[in-house]
Amino acid sequence: MQQLVRVQNFGVSADGYGAGEGQSLERPFGHVDPGDLLGWALATASFPGRSEPGGSRGLDDHLVRGSSHGIGAEIMGRNKFSPHRGPWQDHEWRGWWGEEPPFHTPVFVLTHHPRPSFTLADTTFHFVSGDPADVLAQARAAAGGQDVRLGGGARTVRAFLDADLVDTLHVSVAPVRIGSGSRLWSSPDELDDRFHHDVVPSSSGVVHHLFWRR
């Protein structure tokens, strides 16, 4: 069984941004409302951590539901983990997700600033530096033969794409423009030389772009 590197449910704006400018504790996506990019996923029955019954079970739900199956490790950029910059002032910050993070696997956080690993419920966070290939080697080894999810943000996904380390990529494009921030691409067509590309409009208003290696 091939061990894939997968990007999933990654939301960007029509102009290709995955987050805005000015990330803070109160505004993890900076000047952008996360619902503008990811509202389609939050509305599905299978969204992790959904506490109320109901939710859609159409195309959007199929994409969300499949995204946690077969994943053995996650890689994320530091800005997905934390709004802080520079050396860690202390170790009190343990991510945005409370005591039960939705990952349920080892998570490798990319940062130049060392910090000890820690565990919350069934998720262990490791803090690693190195180029994408080095970090991926660590994540693969920790994934127990399962796939590795590349969780974002946009610059992290871009770095792994530029290193040609991504096997499948699901990006939802929302009908909003952001103008500045953390950018994935100018256009989804940029990847067509290296990937097959399905373009799938959803009734929720986003367009799903599904890529897999040629």
Added chain:
Amino acid sequence: MQQLVRVQNFGVSADGYGAGEGQSLERPFGHVDPGDLLGWALATASFPGRSEPGGSRGLDDHLVRGSSHGIGAEIMGRNKFSPHRGPWQDHEWRGWWGEEPPFHTPVFVLTHHPRPSFTLADTTFHFVSGDPADVLAQARAAAGGQDVRLGGGARTVRAFLDADLVDTLHVSVAPVRIGSGSRLWSSPDELDDRFHHDVVPSSSGVVHHLFWRR
């Protein structure tokens, strides 16, 4: 967690047939070539039992990949299990799928003709009669809290739809006409009074119809 009744990857023709006439050992779909209805699924990387590397990883693959997760039991009509009709002449026939059936759960085969249960690898086949609600109650109890897959054929799906026992339904409509056989519907729009309905064209040429209860 709600225990759903799910129909998945069920292929029909443009005129609504899931199989043709004249089923036999050599032609499980009767006068229809199964590739005409299900070629889109066979071409995916995740199709169960796929022995060669490769295969698509776009929209079609997302739908196939998700279809076995969270399933604790299957219900199928007798014609999905066997080309024979009437009382069992012997018990030599053990399904179309060889020694390792792709179900990995208890399977309830609808038939008026009693037969002892048997097990192949991690799949156990039970032969049951009764109305859809009775059979579903048995399958739910066997599913260990997971969902129940309603595997077809078309008449079986139709009977459960008519009894209002289906929660989600994924039907692929292929651009071929069959004219006669086992029919699911005249038109996908028949279900719109009871179900939300996403219509999702695939680059493979089929159109996926995804329904969930209103």
